[in-house]
Amino acid sequence: MPVKFYTFRIQRNRKSREGRIESRWQEYRVEAEETTTVLTALEEIKGHQDGGLTFRQSCRSAICGSCAMKISGRTRLACKTHIGAVSRDGVVEVAPMANQPILKDLVVDIGPFFKRIRKIKPYLEEGPEANTDVGKSAYDQVNHVTQCIMCGCCYSDCTMSEVSPEFIGPAALAKAFRFVSDPREGQKTARLKDLSENHMMWSCSRCAMCVEMCPKDVAPMEAIVKLRTRGLEKGFKDGPGPKHALAFHEDIKKTGDLNEFTLMVRTIGVIGAMKEMGTMLHFMKKGKVPSPFPHKSGNLDELSKIYDILERDKPDVETKAKEVVPE
Amino acid sequence: MIADGYNLVFRKSNSGSANRISGYKESEMSLEFAYYPGCGAKQVQKEADEAARAVCQELDIGLFDMPNATCCGAVSLRETKPAFSLAVAARILSEAEAQGRDLVTICNTCLQTLSYANYRFKTEPEILEKINKVLSEAGVRPFEATIKVHHLLWVMTDLVDQTMLKSRIKRPLNGLRVAPFYGCHNLRPEHIYDGEAGEKADHLHRLIATLGGDPVSYDGQDKCCGFHVMLSDQEEMKGMVAKNCLSAKNAGAEVMISPCTLCDMAMGAYQGVAEKSVGKFIGLPEMNFAQLLGAAMEIDEKKLGLNRLHISPRPTLSARGVL
Numbered sequence: 001m002p003v004k005f006y007t008f009r010i011q012r013n014r015k016s017r018e019g020r021i022e023s024r025w026q027e028y029r030v031e032a033e034e035t036t037t038v039l040t041a042l043e044e045i046k047g048h049q050d051g052g053l054t055f056r057q058s059c060r061s062a063i064c065g066s067c068a069m070k071i072s073g074r075t076r077l078a079c080k081t082h083i084g085a086v087s088r089d090g091v092v093e094v095a096p097m098a099n100q101p102i103l104k105d106l107v108v109d110i111g112p113f114f115k116r117i118r119k120i121k122p123y124l125e126e127g128p129e130a131n132t133d134v135g136k137s138a139y140d141q142v143n144h145v146t147q148c149i150m151c152g153c154c155y156s157d158c159t160m161s162e163v164s165p166e167f168i169g170p171a172a173l174a175k176a177f178r179f180v181s182d183p184r185e186g187q188k189t190a191r192l193k194d195l196s197e198n199h200m201m202w203s204c205s206r207c208a209m210c211v212e213m214c215p216k217d218v219a220p221m222e223a224i225v226k227l228r229t230r231g232l233e234k235g236f237k238d239g240p241g242p243k244h245a246l247a248f249h250e251d252i253k254k255t256g257d258l259n260e261f262t263l264m265v266r267t268i269g270v271i272g273a274m275k276e277m278g279t280m281l282h283f284m285k286k287g288k289v290p291s292p293f294p295h296k297s298g299n300l301d302e303l304s305k306i307y308d309i310l311e312r313d314k315p316d317v318e319t320k321a322k323e324v325v326p327e
Numbered sequence: 328m329i330a331d332g333y334n335l336v337f338r339k340s341n342s343g344s345a346n347r348i349s350g351y352k353e354s355e356m357s358l359e360f361a362y363y364p365g366c367g368a369k370q371v372q373k374e375a376d377e378a379a380r381a382v383c384q385e386l387d388i389g390l391f392d393m394p395n396a397t398c399c400g401a402v403s404l405r406e407t408k409p410a411f412s413l414a415v416a417a418r419i420l421s422e423a424e425a426q427g428r429d430l431v432t433i434c435n436t437c438l439q440t441l442s443y444a445n446y447r448f449k450t451e452p453e454i455l456e457k458i459n460k461v462l463s464e465a466g467v468r469p470f471e472a473t474i475k476v477h478h479l480l481w482v483m484t485d486l487v488d489q490t491m492l493k494s495r496i497k498r499p500l501n502g503l504r505v506a507p508f509y510g511c512h513n514l515r516p517e518h519i520y521d522g523e524a525g526e527k528a529d530h531l532h533r534l535i536a537t538l539g540g541d542p543v544s545y546d547g548q549d550k551c552c553g554f555h556v557m558l559s560d561q562e563e564m565k566g567m568v569a570k571n572c573l574s575a576k577n578a579g580a581e582v583m584i585s586p587c588t589l590c591d592m593a594m595g596a597y598q599g600v601a602e603k604s605v606g607k608f609i610g611l612p613e614m615n616f617a618q619l620l621g622a623a624m625e626i627d628e629k630k631l632g633l634n635r636l637h638i639s640p641r642p643t644l645s646a647r648g649v650l
C-alpha cells in the first residue's frame with residue numbers, strides 16, 4: 001500500500017476567559033496509507049506533533065461511540081474511517097460534532113444528546129401489553145435497532161436537529177422503536193401516544209441523512225417510519241403530520257392523484273390555512289394554485305380493488321432482520 | 328458483519344436489472360422512457376414539466392406518458408398503508424414495464440419512492456409475489472421487476488453522449504456561478520438507486536460545468552429543503568430554506584438549480600417567506616435544472632416557464648448572455 005502525505009485541517013476550539021468558544025483551523029502533515037484510520041492519524045499528531053490536541057477515543061473498534069466527529073463534512077467514527085475514503089485532494093478536514101456544545105477542540109458536551117435518549121425512557125416497562133409468550137421471530141424488528149452504540153453521528157448530521165433544538169432526534173426515536181417493537185414491553189400504546197406529540201416522531205423531515213451516516217446500519221429513519229405506522233394504527237391521528245399522511249391514501253384511492261388544492265386545509269385546518277393566505281396570494285400571482293379538480297388517472301377502479309383486497313387480507317410487508325441462527 | 332445480518336433495506340449492492348439503454352452512447356439510438364412527472368410537476372411546479380419536455384424534444388429523447396399512473400404516495404403512503412404503498416408503486420412500475428421502457432422522473436421524492444419499491448421487488452422475491460397476487464386479483468398486469476428507475480438529470484449527465492450535449496449548448500453560461508442543490512431523495516439511501524447517489528454523487532456539478540458554468544460547492548448542497556415538513560413544522564422548514572440559500576449565496580452563487588420539483592418549491596417559492604422569518608434578505612434565483620439546461624440550449628424562455636419563477640433569474644442570465 002503506497003504511503004503518502006496527507007494534510008489534516010483540524011478545527012481547534014478553546015474557551016476564552018469570558019466562556020466563549022474561540023475557533024481556528026490548524027493544519028498538520030501526516031504520512032499515512034489510504035487505509036490508515038483518521039483516529040490513527042490524530043494519535044500520530046497528538047503523540048508527535050501537538051500534544052495539546054484534544055479528542056475522545058476508547059475502543060478503536062467502532063463499539064464505544066467515543067470518537068464521533070465531523071470528518072470531511074459528515075459525522076463519522078474516526079476509528080472506522082479510512083483516510084483514503086474521505087480525503088479530498090489529499091486534505092482531510094476534521095471538526096467537532098454539530099448540534100452539541102463544544103467543550104474543547106474535537107470534544108463536545110454529549111449531555112443534550114443523552115437527555116433526549118432519557119426522555120424516551122430507554123428501558124422496558126411493565127404494563128398490560130407485555131407479552132410473555134415470545135416466539136422465535138419476535139425480535140426480527142427489535143434487531144434492526146439494537147445495534148445502536150449511541151455515538152450521536154445521526155444526531156450531529158440530522159437536518160431537522162440543525163434547525164430545531166426541540167426535536168427529539170433520530171437516535172432517541174430509533175431507541176423508542178426498539179421498545180415499541182419489543183414483545184415484552186408493557187406500555188407500547190402509551191409510548192406511541194408520547195411519540196405523537198410535537199417535536200417527536202412526526203417532526204422528522206425524512207431526509208434519510210441518518211440512514212446514510214449511521215456507522216452501525218441502524219437506519220433510524222426506517223424506524224421512524226414504522227413508529228408512525230404503529231402510531232396511526234393505534235389511532236393517534238391528530239396533528240398535521242398524521243393528517244397529511246392520511247390525506248395521501250384517501251386521494252390515491254379516490255382519484256389516483258394527490259388533491260393539492262385541499263391538502264393544506266386537510267393538514268392544518270381552516271384556521272391554519274387562513275394564516276397562510278399571504279403565501280397563497282404570492283403563489284396565485286405566479287399561477288401556482290392547483291386545480292380543485294385534480295387529474296384522474298386511468299383504470300381507477302383497479303386502485304379501489306387493490307385497496308379493498310389489502311384491507312381484507314393485510315399482508316406483512318415490513319422490512320425485517322434475518323433470523324439469527326446460532327452455528 | 329452486522330450488515331450481513333439484514334436481508335432488506337440495508338443491503339448495499341444493487342441487483343442486476345434489464346439495461347435496455349446502456350448501448351445508447353455507443354450506438355446513438357434514441358432514448359425512450361415512460362415519463363412520470365409526479366404530482367408536484369403536474370399541479371404546481373408545471374414549469375419543471377414544461378422544461379423537461381422541451382429539452383427532451385430538442386435532444387430527441389422520447390418521453391411517453393403513463394395514463395394509468397397515480398401519485399406515488401411518497402413516504403406518507405408508506406407510513407399509513409405500507410402494503411398499499413408497495414402495490415401502488417408496483418402498478419406504476421408495471422405500466423412502464425408494459426411499455427417496454429425504463430421509467431424516468433423529475434421529482435426526487437418520486438424517484439426515491441419508486442426506487443425503494445423497485446429495489447425491494449428485486450431483492451425480496453417473496454414481497455413481489457405477495458404484491459403481484461393482489462395486482463392480478465385487481466386485474467392489473469403483474470410487475471416482473473425488469474426495469475430501472477431513472478432521474479432525468481442522470482439521463483442528461485450519464486446516458487446522453489456528453490459531446491453531443493455540449494454541441495447543443497448555444498448559449499453557454501460564461502462562468503455563471505451556479506449553486507447545485509441536490510436535495511435528499513436522489514441521494515439517500517444510496518443503495519436503492521439505479522443511478523449515481525450518496526456522497527460521491529456529482530451529477531449537478533458536472534451538468535453545470537457542461538453548460539459552461541462554475542459550480543459552487545457549499546455547505547447545504549445535499550441537505551434537506553424542508554418540503555416534507557412545510558405544513559407540520561413551518562418555522563423549521565423556513566430555517567432550512569434560509570440556511571441552505573444563505574450558505575449558497577455566501578459561497579458566491581448567483582443562481583441555484585435543483586433536480587426536484589419539491590425542492591424547487593421550497594427553495595424558490597418559499598424563499599421569500601423564509602427571508603421574512605429569519606429577517607435576512609437572500610434573493611437567490613432558484614430554477615429547475617431543466618430550465619437552465621433549456622436556456623443554455625436556446626429554447627424559448629416561454630417554453631421553459633421562466634416567468635413562473637418567484638425570483639427571476641433573467642437579469643443574471645442576461646448579464647452572461649444566456650438570455
Ligand code: SF4
Nearest residue numbers: 148149151152154214
Ligand atoms: S443510530 Fe447509529 S448514528 Fe445514531 S447514535 Fe445509534 S449508532 Fe450512532
Ligand code: SF4
Nearest residue numbers: 158204205207208210
Ligand atoms: S431522516 Fe429524520 S431523523 Fe433522520 S436525519 Fe433526516 S430529519 Fe433527522
Ligand code: FES
Nearest residue numbers: 058059060065079
Ligand atoms: S474509539 Fe470507540 S467507536 Fe471509535
